[in-house]
Amino acid sequence: MNAIQVKGIRLFAPSSRKELIDEAFAQKKILVAVNAEKILMADQEFSDFISANIGYPDGVGAVWLLQRRGYSQASKIPGVELWLDIINERHQINTFYLVGGKEEVIQATVSKIKQEFPTISILGYRNGYIQSDEEKDDLINDIKSKRPDVIFIAMGSPKQEKLMEELQKVHSAVYQGLGGSFDVYTGRVERAPKWWLDNNLEWAYRLIKEPRRIKRQIKLVRFLRYLI
Incomplete structure (x- = not known):
């Protein structure tokens, strides 16, 4: 599987969910969901943990990052x-x-x-x-x-x-x-309805449902620098 490095984290860009599953069974590794918040908050120990296993794009921020690095077909795998x-x-x-x-x-x-x-x-x-x-x-x-x-x-x-x-x-x-x-x-x-999921807006739906998440979301503005 193709992968990129960001902030010391190896993030895989699987072509399909099946490829990701097959790789996990081939390596007998830990599947680690990676999103923008985890990338921002990861210290060296957590970055090493993800890189030693299989970090996959669980959040839209991770997907955007892969796409910016040349993997245009990257998609979110919740x-x-x-x-x-x-x-x-x-x-x-x-x-x-x-x-x-x-x-x-x-x-x-x-x-x-x-x-x-x-x-x-x-x-x-x-x-x-x-x-x-x-x-x-x-x-x-x-x-x-x-x-x-x-x-x-x-x-x-x-x-x-x-x-x-x-x-x-x-x-x-x-x-x-x-x-x-x-x-x-x-x-x-309750998970976000299908329209929100299909348009990569699950984070927005959760914010509407849980307004207290706004402090966490504001912090994620710092993630934009990885997309430039």
């Missing part, structure tokens, strides 16, 4: 959709493990997945509220024992990245951080 693409494509040949959300959310997520994909093999799951080193050790040991092919971690940044990095050291698999994707999947959080 992580909230990508994990379901992986399940759809690989559920008959790979095994899965899910971590994240409140207890009722992870229960509802697993139940819905099993309804939509009756033949899927989910080897384990738990909520995202890991309260102690003992709980984390139990999770690590369970994953080491069951050896799933794909692990989804929905805890938000940077918690999910730190956990995935730790897990990757003891068990090689495809990992993806999902933020609040389980809440969206189970209908607890």
Whole structure:
């Protein structure tokens, strides 16, 4: 896959979602959603983490950056959709493990997945509220024992990245951080309507719904310098 470097971050420009998924399985790496905010806020440690794995364009800012660097066909690949693409494509040949959300959310997520994909093999799951080193050790040991092919971690940044990095050291698999994707999947959080998504205006819709995000959005003006 083609890639560019920006602020020490290697950002891939996949030609399709399938290419991105195939690359993740070929390398057994962590899929890291990259947007303008992550690029701006990344310190050296986080930049190195993304570059050691597979950073993909999850936000329109990352897409614009790729397009400015010559990849005119670059398109947004929302992580909230990508994990379901992986399940759809690989559920008959790979095994899965899910971590994240409140207890009722992870229960509802697993139940819905099993309804939509009756033949899927989910080897384990738990909520995202890991309260102690003992709980984390139990999770690590369970994953080491069951050896799933794909692990989804929905805890938000940077918690999910730190956990995935730790897990990757003891068990090689495809990992993806999902933020609040389980809440969206189970209908607890509403995503932007199709028109807003099709016109790369999901950020604007979220701003209308959550005006307090304006401070974060104003900071993103600094990202424009990477597009010049």
